[in-house]
Amino acid sequence: MSHIHPFARRAGAALALCLALPPIPARAGEAPDLATGVLAEVNRYRVSQGLVPLVADDRLQAITLAHSQAMAQQGRLSHGGFQQRFDRSGARLCVENLAAGSLQPARVVAAWQRSPEHHRNLLEPRVQVAGVAATGSVVSLLACRFDSP
Numbered sequence: 001m002s003h004i005h006p007f008a009r010r011a012g013a014a015l016a017l018c019l020a021l022p023p024i025p026a027r028a029g030e031a032p033d034l035a036t037g038v039l040a041e042v043n044r045y046r047v048s049q050g051l052v053p054l055v056a057d058d059r060l061q062a063i064t065l066a067h068s069q070a071m072a073q074q075g076r077l078s079h080g081g082f083q084q085r086f087d088r089s090g091a092r093l094c095v096e097n098l099a100a101g102s103l104q105p106a107r108v109v110a111a112w113q114r115s116p117e118h119h120r121n122l123l124e125p126r127v128q129v130a131g132v133a134a135t136g137s138v139v140s141l142l143a144c145r146f147d148s149p
Contacts, residue, residue: 034134035064037105038141042122042130045109051125054143060131063088064140071098072135091144095121099139108139 043053063085071077077098086094097118099108112118127143134140 032134034103034105034108034137034139035132038108038134038139039130039132041105041109042132042141045113045122049123051123052128054130055128057129057131057144060089060129060142060144061133062131064131064142065133065135067142068133068135068138068140071100071140072138077138085142089142089144091146093124093126094142094144095124095127096143097121097139097141100137103137 039054039056047053067081067085077100079096079098082096085096097112099111102108102111109122112122121143124143126145128145128147130141130143132139132141
């Protein structure tokens with residue numbers, strides 16, 4: 001015989017169900033786990049190539065989030081507006097990589113490694129900080145350098 005009140009049992013079951021569900025992103029469509037994973041994979045690759053890891057930057061994160069949301073809404077990837085994103089960053093140098101179609105960070109970075117231009121961006125030794133955002137499977141990475149080369 002149980003000494004637990006029936007309401008307490010139901011409340012406990014409801015709490016367990018809520019804890020088992022995946023977290024809801026702060027903004028509709030935002031995929032912070034994908035973005036965090038992509039930055040981790042990029043840094044893993046950069047370190048394996050003798051480069052310093054990129055440090056996450058809130059300003060660049062906001063810029064890439066707006067860009068990933070716009071591309072997801074339009075249903076296409078575009079480097080259009082790069083100059084405006086670069087200007088908003090306030091940086092001296094920026095490189096940009098975009099991807100769509102995979103929710104697996106390792107696959108996103110592997111696709112960039114197979115593209116000569118994107119691969120060159122991954123290995124740009126002068127960049128120090130990055131913003132990475134994902135909306136659905138649309139990923140935007142903006143890596144920059146703020147100080148003098």
